[in-house]
Every structure is written in C-alpha cells, then in structure tokens.
Amino acid sequence: MESTLYTGGALYAPAEPQATALLVRDGRIAWLGPDADAPAADVTVDLGGALVTPAFVDAHVHATDTGLVLTGLDLSAAASAGELLDAVALYATTQPADAIVMGHGWDESKWPEQVPPTAADLDRVAGGRRVYLTQASVHSALVSSALLAAAPRAAGEPGFSDTGWLREEAHHAAREIALGSLSPAQRAAAQRTALTRAAQVGIGAVHECGGPGTSNEDDFTGLLALAGPAHGLPEVYGWWGELMAAAKAKELGAVGAGGDLYADGALGSRTAYLREPFLGGGGCGFSYVTAEQARDHIVDCARHRTQGGFHAIGDAALAEVLEGFSGAVKVLGVDVVRQARHRIEHAELVDKAMIAAFVEMGITASMQPAFDRLWGGPRQMYAQRLGVARSMDSNPMGALHGVGVTLAFGSDSPVTPLDPWGSVRAAVSHFNPAHRMAVRSAFAAHTKGAWRSIHRDGEGVLAKDAPATFAVWQTPAGHSGGLPHLVSQVLEERGPDDPTPLPRCLRTVVRGVTIFEE
Template identity: 65%
Template sequence: MTNPSTLYRGGVLHCPADPSATALLVRDGRIAWLGVDADAPVADRVVELDGALVTPAFVDAHVHTTDTGLVLSGLDLSGVRSAGELLAAVAGFAAGLPADAVVLGHGWDESTWGDRRLPDADEVGRAAGGRRVYLSQASIHSALVSRALLAACPEVVSVAGYDVSGWVRRDAHHVVRAAAQGSVTRAQRVAAQRVALARAAAVGIAAVHECGGPDISDEEDFTGLLRLSGVGVPEVYGYWGELGGAARARELGAVGAGGDLFADGALGSRTAHVSQAYRDGEAGACGHGYLSAEQVRDHLVDCAAHGVQGGFHAIGDAAIGTVLAGFAGAAEKLGVERVRAARHRIEHAELMTRRLIAGFVEFGVVASVQPAFDRLWGGAGRMYESRLGLTRALESNPLGAMHGVGVALAFGSDAPVTPLDPWGAVRAAVAHHNPVQRMSVRAAFAAHTRGGWRAVGLDAEGVVALGAPATFAVWSTPAGVERGLPVVQAVDPEARGVADPTPLPVCRATVLRGEVIYEDGSV
C-alpha cells in the first residue's frame, strides 16, 4: 500500500525540464508527477503554494553542527568591535551562569576592529567573574582564554602555539578547546545539534556535511549526530578527519576520511601555510604546514584500500601545493583514473594559482568552498588585505576561475565560522570582490545544491524532476523571480556587492524525501 500523496500547486517551479510546470505530486518520497495546475492528478492532500517558488533544497557542504548549535544558543561575539565590547559581552553573559560554569563564546574577529588590541587572559577572567573562559576566533583556529582555563590544563604551556597572553593557537588551541568543551554534557550536545539542524532546515537546507575528527569532536559526538540524520531534520553526511583513519571512518559511519584533516591552519590566526610571508605577522612567518606530501599520499592509498573518499583542510597555497603533490604520489601508485573516480576533496582552498587549479582538474578534486569568506574578509580594507596585501586578497577564493575550467564545486558555510545562509552564499559568489571571480546565479545555485549531493556520490539528487527524490524548498521571493531562480542582486550595478539591499528569499517550507522538516505555517 502506498503512502498518502501530496499535491503542491499554484507555484513557480525551478524545473528546467518543464519550465511551465506550476505543480508537483509527491508520493512515497519521490516526485511522481509534474505539470500545470489544470492537469494535476487527484491527491490525498493539497498544498496551495500561492505563487511561491519551489527549488531543490540546499546542501551545506561543510559544517560543525555541535559548535553551530552552541553558538546559536550561546555567546555570539561576531558583532563586537573592540576589546572593551568583547569584555562587556563576556561579563553580561557570564552573569547569568553558575560560578563553576565555563563561558563558551565564538566569532570575534580583531581585523574588523579600529584598535586591534586583544584583552589578555587576566582581563577575560575578570570579566567572567573568575570563571574558565574559551572564546574562539571567527576561524576557530585560535582562541582567547582565561587564566583559570589555562590553569585547568597545565600541559598547555609546553605545547606549540601557547602564549602567556591567553591567545592560543595551533596545538595549544586543541588542548584548551578540549578542556573547555569537556564541560558540555552529552545532553547539551544533543540539544545543540538539534538547534543547528533545525536552523539549517529553516533556511532551506536539507543535508549537511559534518566535518568531525579527533581535533574537532569526539567519536560519541560524531556518531550521535549521525543517528539524528534525516529524522525530522536534514540528513547528515559525516567526514572523519584522522590521518590514516579510513578504516575508523568507515566504522564510525562516515562517508569519507577527510573534511578537517588539517594540512594547515587559517588565515585569521596566521596559521594557514602560505608561500609568501604574512604582511602583518612576524617577519618571514608563513604559517604552518601540518602534513607532508608522503603523508597525504599514504592517506589516499589507505582510503582506496577501504573504499572511502579522502580529503584535507588546506587554505594556503603552500599547503594546497603539498596536498596536490600527495595526490600525484597516490596517482603513481593507484593510477590517475582511480584517484579521479574517488572524488576526493579539499576544503576551503582559499589561496590558489593556475597551477594548483590545474591540479584539481587533473585529479578530479572536489573544491568544498565557502563564498561567505570573500564577503566577510575579501576586498580592500578587510582581513585578507591585512594578512596578504590587496593583490593577493583579490586573488583569494577564486570561485570563477575554478568553475570556468570545470572544477567540481560544493558550497558550504563552515558554520559556525560563517552563518547557515545559503542564499547569502549564492549572492557572495555572484558579487565576489574580484569581478573576474564572479559566478552566475545559476552556477552558484547549482554548486550549493547538486554540487553538495555529487560530493557525496549522489548524482541523481538536487533536482526538481520526475522520479527524483522529493527534496525541495518553498520560498517567498520579495525581489522576484527571473528564469526560475530568485533575484538576488540589485538591478542597479552600483548597488551590488557586500551591502546589496536586495532582499533575499525567505524559506516557507523544506521537504526532505517527501517529509516536511520545516514549515513556517504559510503553506
């Protein structure tokens, strides 16, 4: 016996195979019929769309779900613009906590401050009333911590990246992060995961790629999240970032041994491995590379032996070069076609050259990228210029160049580094600070929908088409619709860019394989 059918009618459908379609029928989790309202079959339930737009739902190809939920329900520091504002925010938040609580905050970015002086560990501790404090920088590759938290993990003083000021990076950051997050109970973690997944569904996201690993989250956190997948919330596809951990990734239920398997750090903390020294760091400092080409090669060979996807976090051009050298070594052992068929990934890929882009093409590498990085930190007067200089800043996040030569793109947010905001990411790709790197709305939308499904090997997903899974989102489009997609840019070219006033679409419902996982009550 079939399940009840639902007819959605009276809408505008993003359906290239049938551009005139205004209605679709969902039965048994699939799209069983498409066409115009007048020809619609009888259904058990009818949903009136009232002119709303129906598109494939989004996929966010890089998230940290637990952290995102903790930020959404915790201390958000993305809006502070000085050390004083940060300390005031900590004091206000800590005032409502028990005396033995750990203060967890995220999102400060000193590159946006007029005075970039950071508070030290003593100031942070005083603001929190003596509590242990962990405040991750926007990149999540460094943090400000209180003296009490440093005292709780005395081994940190002998670890790379420790600084007596309380701004810790590299391995020291991993130590204090583990100590701080150890205060979060399992029940709190599950609650945070549900908060994050609910937010994803509310913005039209039907699937996320969770990037976990021993330096990011523990195994129980990771497997617990995978158990939530698709049960009234978006589906979760897990990546476990442990070097040589392909067998363990499979045991944990991951689709790949990659994600945040760190080949380097981040630009915000000056730990991304770059070929030219940072302009605002120590003389000659080029960040840090954490892997060798041989380690990359052996990891990919291990992935092939266990039949899983591999992948690496690589931001700086030096780190990406090392990773691609490892791909070349793996190709020598396995053959280029076997490497290409695996659709291995590189996350972020922010600083690229033509030679490096050619390596992505040669080895069939999926670029899991975040357009919001350019929106927040690209262009003149922003963090990339401070770290790299304007010329290199404008060369960063080369979305258009990669798309133009056929690199497979999968868009994501890296939440909580940037918010879960898929239409914002589409607009960021369309309005890249460097005009040469801009993409069309259609290409950017495809990278954030079909690109995410293809990155996990589900090539038939991400379309509104007859017989396809009924995974779609329903949108209000205040700026209108053009050729089956929302208008996301101002008509006047002078008004476009980071501050574009054009209102973005608002999600009215998200449907995953026929099940409504979000609705705002208007459909």
C-alpha cells in the same frame, strides 16, 4: 505513505519549464507539470505562487559549535576588546559559578586597535570562571587562566601563549577541555538547534566536518544518530578528519576520511601555510601534513574504498596536498583517484597550476563564498594579512568553475552563518569580477555540486523519480527563470553589501517529509 500534491507554484525544474505543480509519493517526485494536468492526491498544498527549488546542501558545518553560538555567546558584533569583555561579563552573570563560558565570533581585524583581551582580563570579567572564546576562524581562541589551569597540556604545545590567545596544538588542547565540559544532553540540544536553524533557511542536508582537534567521536556519532527527516531534521553526512584513519571513518559512519583533516590553519589566525609571509608578522604559517603523508592517506582511502580529503587554505599547504595527490596517482593510477571524487576544503589561495591539478585528478573544491564577502577585497582582513593583490585573488570560485572543477558550497558554520542564498549572492558578487559566478552556477554548487561530491548524482534536482527534497520560498525581489533575483538592478549597489532582499524560506521538505513550515 500518502501522496501530496503541491500546486500553484513556480518550480525551478529546467527539464519541465512549464511545471507549476509536483506530486510527492513514497519520498520521491512522482510527477510534475502544469496545474491543469495534476493528478489526484491524498493531500493538496496550495503554494500560493511561491518559488520551489531543490533544498540547499551545506557542504561544511560544525553542528555543535553552531548550536552553541545560536543559543549562547555570539561575539561577532563586538567592535573592540572592550565590547567583547562587556559581552562576556554580561553573559557570565547568567551562568553558574562552575560553568564554562563559551563564545565565538570575535574578529580583531575589524577593531580600531587590533589587540585582544588577555587571560587576566577574562578572569576579571568572568568572575574566575573558565572561559573559551573562539576567534571567527575557529583556529585560535582566547581562554581564561582558569581554563589554562584545566588544560595543562596546552602549555607544552606549539601555539601556546600565557596571554591566553592560543593557536595550533595548544588551542586543540584547550578546545578538548571546553567541549568535554558539555553533557551529552547539552551537546544533543546544541546539535538539534543547529539542524533546526538549517531547516528554517531551506537546507535539507549538511556535511558535518569532525575529527580530532575539531570534535570527538561521541559528538560525531551522536549527530549522525540525531539527524534526518525521521527526526524532523535535515540529513547529515559526516566527514572524519584524521590522517590514515579511513577504516575508522567508515566505522564511525562517515562518507569520507577528510573534511577538517588539517594541512594548515586559517588566515584569520595567521596559521594558514603560505609561500610568502603574512604581512605584519606570523611568518609563513604552519604546515601539518607533508606530501608523503597526503599520498599515503589517499592510498589508504582507496584501500578502504572511501573518499579522502584535506583542509587546505594557504597556497603552500595546497601545493603540498596536491603533490600528495600526484603521488597517489603514481601508486593507484589517475582513474582510481578521479573516480573517488576526493575533496579539498576551502582552497582559498589557488593558482592556475593548482586548478589544473584539480581538473586532472577530479578533486572537488568545497568552498565558502561568504569568506570573500566578510574578509576579501582591498580593505578587509585578507588584505591586512596578505596584501591587496593576494586578497583579490583568493577564493577563485569562478575560475575553478570555468574549467569544470566540481564546487560544493557551504558556510563552515559557525565561522559564517547558515545563509545559503547569502552564499550564492557572495559567489555572484565576488570582490574580484574575474572570480564571479552566474546565479545558476552558484546555486548548483550549493545543491547538485554538494550532492555530487558525495557520489549522490541523482539528487539536488526537481525531476520525476528524484528524491522529494526541496524548499519553498517567498521572493520579495521577484524571480525569473526559476531562480530569485539576488542582486540590485542598480549597478552601483551591487557587491558584498547589495541591499536586494533575499528569499525567505516558507517550507523545507526532505524525502517527502516536511521538516520546517513557517
């Protein structure tokens, strides 16, 4: 393989603070240092003063859903039920009469009247087509009567409503029909679209979270086969979320039996499992995994020498899962559990005792800082669902980081967009100052932390002999110390709506291969 010298840049390489150039050979960084000392190379690329950092890793994505949103019906801007219906009506006119209308992103918590349309409303505007519209959390959906008829199993499952707003297992039944309507070619096209967008924003690898109720085996294995620099795309590391299925996860090519292995649902759909009830109804949500099941799953993972983990958002769900981990420690010993680096996805409502358990058992917290930006604080959806006090204590990234818990940041796309610098800024600008992180720490969680969570400790850095996986950035707000300025110098402007322009990706390189160039 030919060598490539990148010169004239500003490198985020703490071990080589004077470095302005790096040499790539055989997919690795063969040298880095000042321009004046640069060795000869087959190809030279002038960086023009741009910033070079390790490429991001998005530690929690759903590629097919993301691609469908990017190319289809995005409902995140709908400010009312009427606007949602107008968007569906317009989109439906572009689809064949026998097509399924799939959309995502509506969030009734931001509407003046927080009442979504009914199945009958969707029938009317979509011309009788099957309609499947996921709420922002992807843990519930609005469906038309035609889709209800195509998914008769949903009517007998928990979470069913003849209004067409489905939750829990009823939603999973309808989702199976909706995603099953995609041809292999449509699915691959959606996945390629998602990974292409990831490359365009400086993401060199993603962690796909698949499993029953989320995707299917063909979707999962197809994505793994599609990805990687040999195909001009980011790498994909898969998590298969099925209870007691460590052997299957390994057979499917997953790095672990976890990810979206649901211990509960989501706050937006009132299905997260809470110790105290939701405000305005919904009780305490729903629990899908007992402590005993969690224990047995982690023991099963140890038996098959793979990682495990769970999706757990509510404090009651987290307590149940952590009790399961403690049970696994009694069977396996704490060292075995710690060495596995198991993960918990989301971990939104965590108290001090739970944080201590994360530390004791070496559990990684796979978190999404944009959740706080979009729904946290004193006035947004979390406050509506939980009350202000619980909302302000949610997503305590700074508290977890401060005691040494490994963090792996991601987007949960399409729940929130593929926007890594936006996620870093969200962690830096948490609504609760006690939970904020430094830019350097938040960036590490979105790079080294995500690599470490899958036992790839030598990745996510610019250093000699490290993999040549990096991104090149234009930084309109400037940079210092190797990282861009992400927050305003005006104190009153700081926070989730900070106007500081974020970096723009100019190039993404994975193991020496350029997968995106502006």
